[in-house]
Amino acid sequence: MTYEVIGISVLWLFLYGYLIVASVDFGAGFFSYYTKRNNKNHIIHNIIQRYLSPVWEVTNVFLVFFFIGVVGFFPSTAYYYGTALLIPGSVAIILLALRGSYYAFATYGAKESKFYTFLYGATGLLIPASLSTVLTISEGGYISVDNGTVQLLYGELFTSIYSWGVVALAIVSVLFISATFLTYYASRAKDEQALDLLRRYALTWSFPAIGMGIIVFFLLSQRNVEHYQNMLDLWWVFGLSVLAFIGAFLLILKRKSYGTAFIMVMIQYFTAFFGYGAAHLPYLLYPHLTIYDGFTNETMAISLIVAFVAGLLILIPSLYLLMKLFLFDADYVEGNKHSGI
Amino acid sequence: MIEYDPVMYSRILTYVTLGFHVIFATIGVGIPLMIALAEWMGIKRNDPHYTLMARRWARGFVVTVAVGVVTGTAIGLQLSLLWPNFMQAAGHTIGLPMFMEVFAFFFEAIFLGIYLYTFDRFKNKMKHFLLIIPVVIGATASAFFITSVNAFMNVPQGFELVDGVIQDVSPLAAMFNPATPTKISHVIITCYLTSAFILGAIAALHILKGNKHVYHKKALHLTMVAGAVFAIGTAVVGDFSGKYLHEYQPEKLAAAEWHFETESNAPLILGGILTEDNEIKYALEIPYALSILAGGTPDTEVIGLNEFDEDLLPPLWVHYFFDLMVFIGMFLAAVSVLFVAMSWKKGWNPFNRPLTWMIAAGGPLSMLAIQAGWVFAEVGRQPWILNGVMLTEEGATTSAHVDIMLILFVILYAVLGVTCAVVLRKMFKRNPVELELEKQGEREKTAQ
Numbered sequence: 001m002t003y004e005v006i007g008i009s010v011l012w013l014f015l016y017g018y019l020i021v022a023s024v025d026f027g028a029g030f031f032s033y034y035t036k037r038n039n040k041n042h043i044i045h046n047i048i049q050r051y052l053s054p055v056w057e058v059t060n061v062f063l064v065f066f067f068i069g070v071v072g073f074f075p076s077t078a079y080y081y082g083t084a085l086l087i088p089g090s091v092a093i094i095l096l097a098l099r100g101s102y103y104a105f106a107t108y109g110a111k112e113s114k115f116y117t118f119l120y121g122a123t124g125l126l127i128p129a130s131l132s133t134v135l136t137i138s139e140g141g142y143i144s145v146d147n148g149t150v151q152l153l154y155g156e157l158f159t160s161i162y163s164w165g166v167v168a169l170a171i172v173s174v175l176f177i178s179a180t181f182l183t184y185y186a187s188r189a190k191d192e193q194a195l196d197l198l199r200r201y202a203l204t205w206s207f208p209a210i211g212m213g214i215i216v217f218f219l220l221s222q223r224n225v226e227h228y229q230n231m232l233d234l235w236w237v238f239g240l241s242v243l244a245f246i247g248a249f250l251l252i253l254k255r256k257s258y259g260t261a262f263i264m265v266m267i268q269y270f271t272a273f274f275g276y277g278a279a280h281l282p283y284l285l286y287p288h289l290t291i292y293d294g295f296t297n298e299t300m301a302i303s304l305i306v307a308f309v310a311g312l313l314i315l316i317p318s319l320y321l322l323m324k325l326f327l328f329d330a331d332y333v334e335g336n337k338h339s340g341i
Numbered sequence: 342m343i344e345y346d347p348v349m350y351s352r353i354l355t356y357v358t359l360g361f362h363v364i365f366a367t368i369g370v371g372i373p374l375m376i377a378l379a380e381w382m383g384i385k386r387n388d389p390h391y392t393l394m395a396r397r398w399a400r401g402f403v404v405t406v407a408v409g410v411v412t413g414t415a416i417g418l419q420l421s422l423l424w425p426n427f428m429q430a431a432g433h434t435i436g437l438p439m440f441m442e443v444f445a446f447f448f449e450a451i452f453l454g455i456y457l458y459t460f461d462r463f464k465n466k467m468k469h470f471l472l473i474i475p476v477v478i479g480a481t482a483s484a485f486f487i488t489s490v491n492a493f494m495n496v497p498q499g500f501e502l503v504d505g506v507i508q509d510v511s512p513l514a515a516m517f518n519p520a521t522p523t524k525i526s527h528v529i530i531t532c533y534l535t536s537a538f539i540l541g542a543i544a545a546l547h548i549l550k551g552n553k554h555v556y557h558k559k560a561l562h563l564t565m566v567a568g569a570v571f572a573i574g575t576a577v578v579g580d581f582s583g584k585y586l587h588e589y590q591p592e593k594l595a596a597a598e599w600h601f602e603t604e605s606n607a608p609l610i611l612g613g614i615l616t617e618d619n620e621i622k623y624a625l626e627i628p629y630a631l632s633i634l635a636g637g638t639p640d641t642e643v644i645g646l647n648e649f650d651e652d653l654l655p656p657l658w659v660h661y662f663f664d665l666m667v668f669i670g671m672f673l674a675a676v677s678v679l680f681v682a683m684s685w686k687k688g689w690n691p692f693n694r695p696l697t698w699m700i701a702a703g704g705p706l707s708m709l710a711i712q713a714g715w716v717f718a719e720v721g722r723q724p725w726i727l728n729g730v731m732l733t734e735e736g737a738t739t740s741a742h743v744d745i746m747l748i749l750f751v752i753l754y755a756v757l758g759v760t761c762a763v764v765l766r767k768m769f770k771r772n773p774v775e776l777e778l779e780k781q782g783e784r785e786k787t788a789q
């Protein structure tokens with residue numbers, strides 16, 4: 001494997017990590033808001049709070065990792081995407097900032113208010129929508145590069161079916177991933193009522209999620225034929241993804257092993273995400289920038305990879321400790337041990 | 342109407358974001374250390390007051406961390422959005438410490454989550470104390486890495502520029518440049534100093550309001566002892582920073598000191614104003630002091646502004662920011678040392694009103710010194726974004742609409758800042774120390 005491919009794989013892995021943990025978080029925000037409106041909030045409120053409180057900051061770091069890592073491994077992305085994305089990037093920052101801080105304000109400080117919950121629910125759907133446009137833009141045709149000036153073509157972006165398809169896919173995926181995870185968490189907490197409700201949400205959002213995935217797959221053929229062809233060549237990866245989905249769906253339907261079901265969902269998205277990414281290569285921004293011409297120098301690449309491995313050696317045991325204390329400690333999950341500040 | 346200039350707006354927006362972030366970042370680096378000190382004292386002296394102190398500080402800390410994290414995320418992304426050309430160059434040379442900074446955050450975030458939710462979970466109190474150590478290390482390490490990036494901007498090294506292309510990169514040489522030692526140590530120790538003073542100011546305000554609870558006296562004592570150590574350290578490292586500037590960025594030092602002609606036995610100029618033809622009026626001159634700050638001896642020759650190209654000089658108003666920082670540094674050192682001395686001596690009352698008032702003022706003043714120091718350091722580097730290599734205007738974005746983004750972000754920070762203050766006030770008002778000590782007592786009784 002070349003350094004370029006190692007670099008992009010590492011970054012893609014972090015983006016996948018963010019996709020999963022952030023989806024759980026974003027979806028939880030939406031369900032929390034939605035149930036409040038239907039007076040069902042008491043059913044799932046505790047489950048959501050108990051899971052989210054210790055981990056929300058960790059979620060954010062996955063994203064920071066990705067965008068700082070991209071500039072380290074592929075400095076030219078800063079030039080292209082940085083110039084083009086000023087407005088959508090700033091909007092995403094503002095949404096993330098509101099969400100993160102108001103979550104903390106509501107949880108640790110003030111009493112919960114309708115406004116906080118609304119903000120939390122709304123940003124939960126708007127952030128994935130705005131972040132997903134970066135992937136849309138990478139397909140090409142949404143950015144013009146004329147002798148040194150890079151511009152985002154807003155008209156093109158807002159009128160393209162593909163771009164709206166991706167937004168829809170992002171939103172339904174968030175809801176599906178989140179619901180399957182929370183179903184599992186509720187089952188560990190032995191909270192039957194919450195389990196029932198969340199399981200219903202998981203089933204509701206399962207078909208929209210897979211359906212949008214398939215629709216976007218085919219919409220791509222109109223946007224970027226080369227990428228689409230590459231994806232067809234990797235058809236078996238996407239086949240695996242669909243199989244994993246079917247597995248997860250059946251398990252949840254039959255009320256069996258919710259943990260395995262969630263792992264299946266993770267596999268479903270892992271295969272689809274990496275299939276999509278692998279087919280996208282070598283382009284970072286079609287057709288202007290590839291991983292080869294945007295790459296950093298070799299010394300920097302080696303030191304980043306060394307730092308990455310050293311960092312993982314510290315992080316993996318720490319993450320393990322976090323999961324052991326909050327995710328797999330039955331007492332904590334069941335709510336017998338809530339010893340917050 | 343002023344003509345739209347993306348460079349100007351990018352500079353202002355960068356300042357707004359960094360200036361806001363650094364308030365929370367400073368607290369974020371320093372407070373974990375103070376929490377660790379309090380918890381340690383609680384265990385060693387078996388004193389529930391200190392344990393409660395750690396807990397209350399931690400509770401306030403979570404709220405400020407949240408704002409630190411979101412504004413940090415903002416600046417991280419904004420650097421690419423506003424300075425794409427700079428980041429393209431910086432990615433090649435300084436990507437390593439930026440990458441490592443994120444690892445440090447990650448590490449800190451994980452243990453902070455664990456620490457906050459395990460206050461009553463372990464039988465052995467030492468176990469819980471140990472969990473704050475990684476938070477302290479992670480926070481300080483992130484300051485270390487990000488400041489090394491800023492040090493690189495002041496003394497870029499570890500690469501060759503051949504026809505505008507960056508070659509022969511050595512990431513470690515870029516990270517450990519001549520500015521690194523003084524810059525990092527000064528930034529880290531001032532974070533500690535400021536945090537000690539902010540917590541001290543809160544205790545001082547309670548005492549001034551007539552609250553007689555010994556909890557506040559203990560808090561004031563703990564923070565001022567720590568503050569005295571950090572204040573002396575700050576002055577010492579500040580002195581080294583002056584020597585560093587003399588050696589590597591003499592134009593910054595000369596601008597800060599309105600030092601026009603190269604000479605030895607140079608005086609330090611405090612305050613004053615500058616007339617049209619660069620004459621200094623109403624200033625206090627301390628003979629030889631500038632030479633001593635720059636080289637340690639009165640006969641050190643200090644390079645003056647006359648030796649530099651006029652177009653490449655920073656604005657001379659940085660002088661006021663430098664003076665403000667140094668003045669506050671002296672003030673903080675005096676106040677905290679006086680407090681410590683008075684608590685040593687039998688019969689003296691360190692909790693007298695004038696001194697307590699000065700400590701209360703020290704909290705906001707220390708934060709002001711942080712702001713002043715950064716404005717001095719960053720504006721003093723102008724017109725360069727990478728000193729001697731890339732001009733600020735070459736690094737900036739060419740996008741339209743930076744002005745609208747500036748307005749949006751100013752609104753965002755105003756809203757975040759106000760809400761954060763309101764939430765913190767409510768949190769502690771609703772739950773005063775007395776009430777919490779009662780609850781803590783009951784909890785321990787039922788546990789037995």
Ligand code: HDD
Pocket residue numbers: 495520523524525527528531534535575576578579580582583586593666667669670671673707708710711712713714715716717718
């Ligand atoms: C509580 C905050 C605080 C206090 C009391 C002081 N400083 Fe400071 N100073 C900073 C906070 C700061 C800072 C915000 O951390 C800076 C800005 C950039 C940097 O490297 O650190 C800084 C920069 C800075 C620089 C510029 C370094 C550079 O550009 O590389 C010098 C020469 C000094 N300081 C010197 C001093 C002296 C002689 C002080 C006397 C006591 C002093 N500082 C007190």
Ligand code: HEM
Pocket residue numbers: 057060061064359362363365366367368369370406409410411412413414415416417420446447449450480483484487488528
């Ligand atoms: C010297 C000045 C700075 C100091 C001391 C500092 C320190 C900190 C601290 C303590 C936090 C809170 C992290 C936590 O508690 O988990 C933070 C957040 C953050 N800072 Fe800064 N920072 C500084 C400047 C910058 C700059 C210039 C950048 C941009 C590259 C930056 C990027 C970030 C990011 C991305 C976060 C959020 C990390 C997360 O998601 O946890 N910081 N910073």
Ligand code: HEM
Pocket residue numbers: 352353355356359360362363424427487488490491494712715716719720723725726733
């Ligand atoms: C956290 C404390 C910091 C504060 C308060 C701060 C403050 C400032 C200020 C006032 C400016 C505007 C200077 C001018 O345009 O006249 C500036 C510029 C800038 N700073 Fe810093 N800075 C901090 C740390 C950093 C760090 C650690 C980095 C590196 C990652 C950094 C990167 C930049 C960049 C890229 C610019 C824009 C170019 C320029 O105008 O010089 N800053 N900062």
